[in-house]
Amino acid sequence: MTSLFEPCQAGGLKLATRIVMAPLTRNRAPGALANARMAAYYRQRANPATGAGLIISEATAISHQGQGYADVPGIWSAEQVAAWKQVTDAVHAEGGKIVVQLWHVGRVSHTSLQPGGAAPVAPSAITAKTKTVLVTDGKAQFVETSAPRALEAAELPGIVQDYRRAAANAVAAGFDGVEVHAANGYLIDQFLRDSINDRSDAYGGSIENRARLLLRVIAAVRNAVGADFPVWVKLDSVEVGKDGGITLDLAIEAARLVEAAGVDAITVSAYHDTGKGKLHSASNIPHEPETNIPAAAAIKAAVRVPVIASGRVEVEAADTHIASGKYDFLAMGRKLLADPDLPAKLAGNAPEMIRPCIYCYTCVSTAYVRQPLRCAVNPATGFECEQTPSSTTGRHYVVIGGGPGGMESARRLAALGHKVTLIEASERLGGTLRFAALAYEPNERLLNWLRSEVSEAGID
Secondary structure, three states, X not given: OOHHHOOEEEOOEEEOOOEEEOOXXXXXXXXXXXXXXXXXXXXXXXXXXXOOOEEEEEEEEOOOOOOOOOOOOEOOOHHHHHHHHHHHHHHHHOOOOEEEEEEOOHHHOOHHHOHHHOOOEEOOOOOOOOEEEEEEOOEEEEEEOOOOEEOOHHHHHHHHHHHHHHHHHHHHOOOOEEEEEEOXXXXXXXXXXXOOOOOOOOOOOOHHHHOHHHHHHHHXXXXXXXXXXXXXXXXXXXXXXXXXXXXXXXXXXXXXHHHHOOOOOEEEEEEEOOOOHHHHHOOOOOOOOOOOHHHHHHHHHHOOOOEEEEOOOOHHHHHHHHHOOOOOEEEEOHHHHHOOOHHHHHHOOOHHHOOOOOOOOHHHHHHHXXXXXXXXXXXXXXXXXXXXXXXXXXXXXXXEOOOHHHHHHHHHHHHXXXXXXXXXXOOOOOOOHHHHHHHOHHHHHHHHXXXXXXXXXXXX
């Protein structure tokens, strides 16, 4: 894994590895405030000797108007700055670095989240309400979001200033850089997309006009943070399933425009038609491996600044891609939820010890059900605050049932210094995970990992 562990930098930000922790909505910031639970979550993944070289925070609203969910953090007030400071202090205490992702959701918001119950905003008025997927009572269904109103040209300088204030607050909060979220169907991306933006003023029409808001945001952010503070942009490379949406050619044009505007890196993502359920796993968090890598490589070939890629890339492939110049950094989301120590295990030449992500979308689904982030294979994810081991050791525990839950319980007890006896009625460990492994190969990886952990721990 030589290439993944080569030092690199984005602007003035020097990084120990090329592994970046991708932003993941956590739904654990009541009142739009960061908190101790959040600090513990990031701290566990922060140490560059064991975790990612860089953390990109979860999407963080630049204003009350820019919120997309009730329990996501903001960075528009002094109280929010103080709350974020406990997170950045925790990351820095581990020797890590963290960048804040600045976010305005635009039309994806709802009247219930808007000041005074106002309509969400968008580049253009949309009389038909937008449909997206929501899961309730275990059932997926399409729901309508509030119909947005068109932003007046006179309002746009105010939004630019919201970004400027948020960037200045990021410096005050102790962040090491800023990522402007201009992808995944949010406000700036809505301006960039011809399928949504039908304005006839200076913010509509040509790609240069549709990028005008983004370029003014970059200029305002740069003005707020200074020339040496790292600033970059997240862009979509394609809009899957949407006629007239973002194409790779348009993405390359946008990448060249933001490079000329002075960004220090570009994160390459993708989006989809949210009205088509199957596409929710076909763009920014894809199920098919390496879906977005060709686009990242094409954008990398068109610009000189570093490129951050993502999208179900196995570590062996990532090492090869970086060595061949397809991109500079790999952002991992799901993998680092499954095993925060993945980088350390790679660096220690022990990839077999990595708890495998099974790409089941449990983590992603929490955004749709408006529940706190969790992981199907790592029960500690989201509960880092509660992971204080008891000082009592040397007890003898009996775990009854050798399915995945039993094996996980047994290995965790053994790791705390206890003697463990695991009792299973059948001749093999695994429970119904054995049958799930026959149908889906990643489940087999999890089964093999759990069996190996039980064996290595000396559990009877």
